[in-house]
Amino acid sequence: MGGATQGANMSYLNFIGGDWVPALSGETFENRNPADQTDLIGLFPNGGMEDVAAAVETVSAAWPAWAAKGPEARADVLYKAADIISSRIDAIAAELTREEGKTLTEARNETSRIAANFRFYAGEALRLKGESFPMPEGQIALTLRQPVGVVAVITPWNFPLSMAARKIAPALAAGNGVIFKPSEMTPLMGQRLVEVLLDAGLPKGLIALIHGRGATVGQAITSTPGIDALTFTGSYGVGMQIASALTTDTRCQLEMGGKNATVVLEDADLDRAVDIIRRGAFGLTGQACTGTSRVLVARTHYDALVEKLSVAAAGITIGAGTREGVNMGPLATSAQLDKVKAYLGIAKQEGGRITTGGLPEASADLANGFFIRPTVIAGVPADSRLLRDEIFAPVVAVRAVDGVDEAIEIADDTEYGLAISLVSNDMASILKIAQKTQHGVVKVNSPTTGVALNAPFGGFKHSSNQSAKEQGGANVMDFYSRIKSVYLGG
DSSP, X not given: OOSEEESSSEEEOEEETTEEEOOTTOOEEEEEEXXXXXXXXXXXXXXXXXXXXXXXXXXXXXXXXHHHTOHHHHHHHHHHHHHXXXXXXXXXXXXXXXXXXXXXXXXXXXXXXXXXXHHHHHHHHHHOOOOEEOOSTTEEEEEEEEXXXXXXXXXOSSSXXXXXXXXXXXXXXXXXXXXXXXXXXSHHHHHHHHHHHHHTTOOGGGEXXXXXXXXXXXXXXXXXXXXXXXXXXXXXXXXHHHHHHSOTTSEEEEEOOOOEEEEEOTTOOHHHHHHHHHHHHHGGGGOSTTOEEEEXXXXXXXXXXXXXHHHHHHTOOBSOTTSTTOOBOOOSXXXXXXXXXXXXXXXXXXXXXXXXXXXXXXXXXXXXXXXXEEEEEEOOOTTOGGGTSOOOSSEEEEEEESSHHHHHHHHTSSSEESEEEEEOOOHHHHHHHHHHOOOSEEEESSOSSOOOTTSOOOOEETTBOOSSOSSSTHHHHTTTEEEEEEXXXX
């Protein structure tokens, strides 16, 4: 593995033009453990416009040769990358826990997922195809599927490996070059992913890794000529800034926020419902775009569900993800913690009742991290901000509803439309919600979190620009390739 030099602290570099290099400005930024801010993970280069320009130049020169290698050669590199990842799961997972905060079990699951992503898209490289069309005798029309060219990949901190893999892998499978900007909160995971690809034999000039703090690198990517496609996962506000800055001939795929609900209907088993909500709301510290942040429960079950869910939430042990017995790690940043504190205040202002959770009691184990307890808020009004705004934390608001129609109305009363789950065996109600709700993902008797590797993923409304789904076989490969029509005549 490369990309780092050992000194008093670990210092890391960008990867541009086949070499590990500092930012041209010479600037760096610190990255620290969210469970313990006294733990410095490393110093990373603070890239800018000149770094992006250099990356575009080198990747633009490299991708045609990669495309010309053909699908088998591209698949071979991706298969090898998957094998390397599999051999490093424990080491990478430990670093992921330290850098992002999720528990070791969650980190191992994510690391395993990136190996699966690379294997899946290695197969897609071999399935890329064109078509032929009937023409008058002596002629034929056919299509060629070709790479788009240089793909910019901008990823968030909450799934720094798996989200990067499900963008980079299909881009490479289709024959493109990649400029990769990982989140400033999880730069080490971006580093490790690029190291794996290089160790698997990826041509060095084909991928560029540019670290950076704030919006500087992203703004440079959107303003530098030569980017043919850009894929982004993150907040709606940043996504819209990216979309507005790009030229019309740059493909753009945006997967943004969510305000996801679990609907518990009259016939639901409450113990099953609580388990589904607990996993969707408090797994991954609630920091998943598909995480459950609202529960809409049939009025007859409201009191019992609030009580059972509060007991389940109170039984979750928080702390550093490396500690034995910890079920939930910290929030990722101090800004996230401040945001949660503000929404707890809003809940009280709106008449909500915090039945469990909130800030933890002071302790030495939690003193230097961004910790919040799993929180359940009952009694929120129908127009509450807690039912509409994305909080991105282990905070769930519970609201009683009278029937399926009201559940759909409240579930859709938000700018987002990513995921919804329902707990029921009533097929008529299940079909009604599935057909009418304005959410891109509908799950029945399972948490809002967790999606299939081979199924399309994406939301409606402010959750996505809906230009292409983020995963799902041929569906996603359409974003990373373009179709050329060819007419042949005698």
